[in-house]
Amino acid sequence: MSPDSKPRVRFAPSPTGYLHVGGARTALFNWLFARREGGTFILRIEDTDVERNRPELVEGILQGLRWLGVEWDEGPCFQSQRLDSYRAAAQNLLKSGAAFPCFCAAVQYAGADAVDASDAESAKDARNAPCPCRHLDPQQREQKIRDGSPYAIRFAAPREGVTHFEDAVFGPREVQNAEIEDFVILRSSGLPTYQLGAVVDDMAMGITHVIRGADHLSNTPKQVLLYHALGSAPPIFAHVPLILGPDRTRLSKRHGATSVSLYAEEGFLPEAFRNFLALLGWSPGSDDEFLRTSELISRFALSGVSRTNGVFDRAKLEWFNSQYLQQLPIEELLPFVKAELQRSGLWQNSCDGPDREWFARTVDLLRPRTRLLPDFSHWARAFFSDNFDYDSEARAKFWKDPKVPDLLAKLAGTLDALPSWDHDSCDHALRALAESAGVKAGLLINATRVAIVGRAVAPPLFDTMVVLGKSRVIARLRRAVPLATA
């Protein structure tokens, strides 16, 4: 790469499932790198496996990326629309002798367990046996092709020597070519395998850095061989460690939520999710953790990427979310709360107009106790609607005292007579009432909270009263009297 050329990177998911956490992090690293270096981030859909391919899943992957805020500069392009390139490349390799046609029957992968469980020796032999088609003489080859025998195209891997490449994370790598089998590059169906498709496209797209999961580390020498055979210098590779579940096995559906869209639905903030994901397998080199996306970008470097697989820690993710919920400038948070309230049917348009200030103040009051966006419409429901229920545990605990109904009724009257409605006025009025009634202020405070918001969990009472407004508080107190009596 010449000094003035900007890096070009890509994220290349295959539409065989949703956008999972591991893929999302790979995408994020690519994106952060591109943004940091002023490069280009390309999205490519690797849909060459007709069997597993689910075209309808592509949109979900795109949505997941958009939610994550990982915007691509080019694409998405589909490998299924570039089949000619792969076939041409395969033909070139055939002509140059770097590849050969294989007429063997395709063997379906039975799974690692099946192989290991069967007779170890024969399985071993089968695995190591080189494809005999490599040594077919030209006449036999021609004959078979003329006969119309279906064939795949295999790369003729060198039997000696070593292949090396540079990995920005794992350092310089060297592999014995003897360990590399004659892998298939074009299936008998005419569709390319991953190895060929990826290399041909990365070459065509001018990819300078291949940032992908470490599960590809072992296969990289094959691709390096392809680059050379195709007459191109390989890019710089950067393999990022895998994400594991709590049991330290590769994260999968078994571990529960692995789809990015699920986290979006649960009410995580995309920026919090990004922050969390970025720090899973990467470190800025210091102890800083709360890093807004702009800082992530300015500090990202491949040299900070770890070589150790990491466990996905949901608790930490939630902590990041709560941090963003309470530390974001309020104006940045409001749109997310609005969307949440719209989702739950609690949104009032006035909050975008005359009540905007009230809305901001209320959200600000609520947010230290929220962990996920839906908290705003669940336990904080009473702040946005008169239609809320009364938590039975809260009632049992704070409406237990028989004096409560009478106190609530009296409080409604006292508050109603208040000339001004502010924190201190409410405070004094309530404490005075408690004192004259001979009860502790706490008793009345707790009972009142349940009466006006329906539950034990809420911001400080007098702040809550101010935000709810005089008429609502009084109405709710009166409404609660018979309920507290029952």
Next chain:
RNA sequence: GGCGCUAUGGUGCAAUGGUUAGCACGCGGCCCUUUCAAGGCCGAAAUACGGGUUCGACUCCCGUUAGCGCUACCA
């Protein structure tokens, strides 16, 4: 089985070959307090094991063990 990668508290990350091995999540305690959070303070908790190299090793080398990956006409 073969080949490869990795190894710091339960988890995620720090530590030019020299620190009482640091930070954060989680956990426990205390403070604050009107509930619940948030916040503040304190605490328990780690260099996988064994050999080397070195004045000195979390750091470099070897071995062991463990985990993971690849070993498909999957990606």
